[in-house]
Amino acid sequence: MKVHFIAIGGSAMHNLAIALHKKGFIVSGSDDAIYEPSVSRLSRYGLLPEQNGWYPEKITPDLDAVILGMHARPDNPELLEAQQKGLKIFSYPEYVYEQSKDKLRVVVGGSHGKTTITSMILHALQAAGKDFDYLVGAQLQGFDTMVKLSDAPLIVIEGDEYLSSPIDRRPKFHLYKANLAVLSGIAWDHINVFPTFENYTEQFEIFIQTMVPGGTVFYAGNDEALQKVIAANTSKINKIKYQLPQYEVVNGITIITYKEKQYPLEVFGEHNLLNIEAARNICGELGISTDDFYSSMVTFKGAACRLxxxxxxxxxxxxxxxxxxxxxxxxxxxxxxxxxxxxxxxxxxxxxxxxxxxxxxxxxxxxxxxxxxxxxxxxxxxxxxxxxxxxxxxxxxxxxxxxxxxxxxxxxxxxxxxxxxxxxxxxxxxxxxxxxxxxxxxxxxxxxxxxx
Incomplete structure (x- = not known):
C-alpha cells in the first residue's frame, strides 16, 4: 500500500505515518511547518519531508490513499490535486477505522479523562500479555508510538470529539463504530465548533448511535448531563454505569480495597479513581480479571502531563x-x-x-x-x-x-x-x-x- 500524508507533522498524523511505515506501507508526506518531537521521530524512520511546503507533484495516480490532517486548509494545493485525480481521501480517524474494521474496537470518549482511561486499558492489556493495537493522545511510557496498527484482533482508541479534517466536519469518535465504549462525562468544550452546550451534547448522543448493535457503553454514574443522554437513547446496546471503588488515602497514598486485598496506587484523585473503574470494566470485557487489573494499576504512573x-x-x-x-x-x-x-x-x-x-x-x-x-x-x-x-x-x-x-x-x-x-x-x-x-x-x- 502506498499512502501520502497532507500535514504529516501533526501529533496524531506523524504517529499514524510511523505506524503504517512499520506495517510495511510506502509512506510519504508534506507539511508547511514541522516541530519537535515530530521532526526527530519522522527523521528516525526516514519519513521527514526533504523540505517544508506543499508539492502537488507528490500526488501521483498510484497512491492508494491520501490522508488529510486537520492542520491543512480546504484549498491546500495537494488536496486539490488529489480531488482532481479522484484519489481516495481520508481523515486520519477514517483511515484508522479502515485499518481496524475487522477488529474488536474499544473507543474511549468523554470531555475529560480520555487519555488516562485509554492509557490504563493499554497498561493492563500489556501486563496481561494481550495482543492489541491502539490510538492514544499522549506519549506513554513503555509504548514507542501513539498509534499502533498490526494484525492484532483488538484496537483501543481514544475517541476525540473534535472535527476529523478540514473537509470532514464530523467529530472523530463518530467514525470508529465502537463495539465497546466508555463515556467519562460531558462538559462543554470546543465552542468554536459547538457554539452551544446542547449542540456539544448532541455529539455524544450521535456517538452512541454509531456503536455496533449489541455493543456495550460504560458511562460515569456521577455525570448528570451524561445520564440524561443515556436515558434518552434508544440504541440496541448495553448501557452500564460505573462509580467510585472502595478506597482510602493513607499518608498521601491512595489505596483501593477489593475483596479484602489492598492495591496502593501511584495516581490519585476521585477523577482518576473513576477513570480506573471505566478501564476495569472494559478490561473485564476483554478477559482480564479484577484482581489482575488492579494489580496492574499499582504500577501505572499516569499519562504524560496528567498530574x-x-x-x-x-x-x-x-x-x-x-x-x-x-x-x-x-x-x-x-x-x-x-x-x-x-x-x-x-x-x-x-x-x-x-x-x-x-x-x-x-x-x-x-x-x-x-x-x-x-x-x-x-x-x-x-x-x-x-x-x-x-x-x-x-x-x-x-x-x-x-x-x-x-x-x-x-x-x-x-x-x-x-x-x-x-x-x-x-x-x-x-x-x-x-x-x-x-x-x-x-x-x-x-x-x-x-x-x-
Whole structure:
C-alpha cells in the first residue's frame, strides 16, 4: 500500500505515518511547518519531508490513499490535486477505522479523562500479555508510538470529539463504530465548533448511535448531563454505569480495597479513581480479571502531563497537568487538595485555547478554582495576538472566575519570578495548561523551587 500524508507533522498524523511505515506501507508526506518531537521521530524512520511546503507533484495516480490532517486548509494545493485525480481521501480517524474494521474496537470518549482511561486499558492489556493495537493522545511510557496498527484482533482508541479534517466536519469518535465504549462525562468544550452546550451534547448522543448493535457503553454514574443522554437513547446496546471503588488515602497514598486485598496506587484523585473503574470494566470485557487489573494499576504512573510529578521534597510536591477546561481544572485541584489535606495549594493555570480565552465562555470558569488556597491565572499577552482575539485583563478574569483574590499575570518572566519567590513550606504547587506558560521551563522551575 502506498499512502501520502497532507500535514504529516501533526501529533496524531506523524504517529499514524510511523505506524503504517512499520506495517510495511510506502509512506510519504508534506507539511508547511514541522516541530519537535515530530521532526526527530519522522527523521528516525526516514519519513521527514526533504523540505517544508506543499508539492502537488507528490500526488501521483498510484497512491492508494491520501490522508488529510486537520492542520491543512480546504484549498491546500495537494488536496486539490488529489480531488482532481479522484484519489481516495481520508481523515486520519477514517483511515484508522479502515485499518481496524475487522477488529474488536474499544473507543474511549468523554470531555475529560480520555487519555488516562485509554492509557490504563493499554497498561493492563500489556501486563496481561494481550495482543492489541491502539490510538492514544499522549506519549506513554513503555509504548514507542501513539498509534499502533498490526494484525492484532483488538484496537483501543481514544475517541476525540473534535472535527476529523478540514473537509470532514464530523467529530472523530463518530467514525470508529465502537463495539465497546466508555463515556467519562460531558462538559462543554470546543465552542468554536459547538457554539452551544446542547449542540456539544448532541455529539455524544450521535456517538452512541454509531456503536455496533449489541455493543456495550460504560458511562460515569456521577455525570448528570451524561445520564440524561443515556436515558434518552434508544440504541440496541448495553448501557452500564460505573462509580467510585472502595478506597482510602493513607499518608498521601491512595489505596483501593477489593475483596479484602489492598492495591496502593501511584495516581490519585476521585477523577482518576473513576477513570480506573471505566478501564476495569472494559478490561473485564476483554478477559482480564479484577484482581489482575488492579494489580496492574499499582504500577501505572499516569499519562504524560496528567498530574505528572515534576519533583518533591519533604514539604512540597510540584505537579503539572494538562487541565485547562473548567471541569478538568476543578477535578485536578480537588484531587491534590484531597490527597494532601494538611498542605496548602498554590494552583496556577494558563488560559491558552480558543475556547478558554473566549470572553463569552470565560464565565464557565466561575468557582472552579475556589478550593485552591492561592489561585493564579496566566495569559501570555502574545496569545491574543496569535489567535487574533480581543484582549482583556485582570479585572475581567477575576470577575469571570468569581474570585476577587485571584492573581493574574500576562508576562511569563514575571510569573516565573513570582513563583520562585514563594515560601513552599507545607505547600504544593499545581501548574495546569495545554500550552507552555509562554515558554517557561517547568522542570527547571521545579528544581529551583525545591532547592531554595
Amino acid at each position: 505528572e510529578l515534576l519533583g518533591k521534597n519533604e514539604a512540597t510536591n510540584i505537579y503539572k497537568d494538562f487541565a485547562h477546561s473548567p471541569s478538568k481544572l476543578k477535578a485536578t485541584i480537588n484531587a491534590v487538595k484531597s490527597q494532601f489535606p494538611d498542605r496548602k495549594l498554590i494552583a496556577c493555570m494558563e488560559l491558552h485555547t480558543f475556547s478558554s480565552l473566549n470572553k463569552e465562555f470565560l464565565h464557565e470558569y466561575a468557582g472552579c478554582m475556589n478550593e485552591a488556597d492561592h489561585a493564579i491565572v496566566f495569559i501570555d499577552a502574545h496569545t491574543f495576538i496569535q489567535k487574533k482575539m480581543e484582549p482583556y485583563g485582570e479585572d475581567f478574569v477575576k470577575e469571570a472566575f468569581d474570585m476577587p483574590t485571584l492573581q493574574f499575570y500576562n508576562q511569563p518572566e514575571v510569573l516565573e519570578a513570582f513563583l520562585q519567590q514563594q515560601d513552599y513550606t507545607d505547600k504544593n504547587l499545581l501548574l495546569m495548561s495545554s500550552g507552555n506558560f509562554g515558554g517557561v521551563d517547568l522542570n527547571d522551575l521545579a528544581v529551583k523551587i525545591l532547592n531554595k
